[in-house]
Amino acid sequence: MSSKTKIVVLRMKELIYTGIFIAMGILLIILLICMFAPKNKTTKSSSEAAAYTPGVYTSALSLGNQAVDVEVVVNSDSIKSVRLVNLEESVAAMYPLMAPSMENLAKQVIENQGISGISYDEGSQYTSMALTEAIQRALDKARIRE
Template identity: 45%
Template sequence: MSKTKIVVIHLKEIIYTALFAGLGILLIILLVIMFLNKKEDTTATMSGTQYTPGVYNSTLVLNDAALNLEVVLDKDHINSVRIVNIDDSITTMFPLVEPSLNDISEQLVDGVDINSIEVSEDSKYTQTLLLDAIKAALAKASPDLKDK
């Protein structure tokens, strides 16, 4: 004859097992949701570019001398800002132009927003003129402007 086995299951063990099974299912659901949203977020950011990549120019006039300001852009980052045709008379008459542009360029390349640029008190007006010229070049690179 077969022996009868008696299995004793404590209520505490059933509760622990149910809790761990529920937490495991919740963890799996959260991981699936997190990774599915991650793929959707990357496609949304890829389509929302900030600039149209390329090289854009803007003109700045100082004492009847035109300076061409060149801005090199990626789709979401400013790579460089420089003056293309600066001659000795401009550097002599306006000695703060190049250091001011270098300061602004460093901040922009580091990822600071154009509206958040810190302007030094020593060259406040020069940097304001340069920022206006950079904003004009960035306006040309706006993807919204290209679609119209």
């Protein structure tokens, strides 16, 4: 058997051009993958920051035969203020824990940007729970439905 040795001569210029074209091809493939790959859109949970329709929202709270409104002001991504409106002096006298409980809850709601993680004073637990339910109803009105 005769084997003939073949000698292949490669020029350095051809190797450099080939390397450059391979690198450009790999770069092009990576660029196309990055451009057309599906993006993972993460949605924020309601405890972080819910999407709201900006505005002023109210929820009625019935106290005997009187009605008191809980007003929640929101912008597109945060709760700006929470307060009682239409609180007459007679209602404030009949329910003396209403205003201090609302002040405490308003601070916590704005801090937490929601009603999760709210603590109640021991003496005004039931008043605070009723106010919290009214705040939640107002926030439900403000929340954008998908």
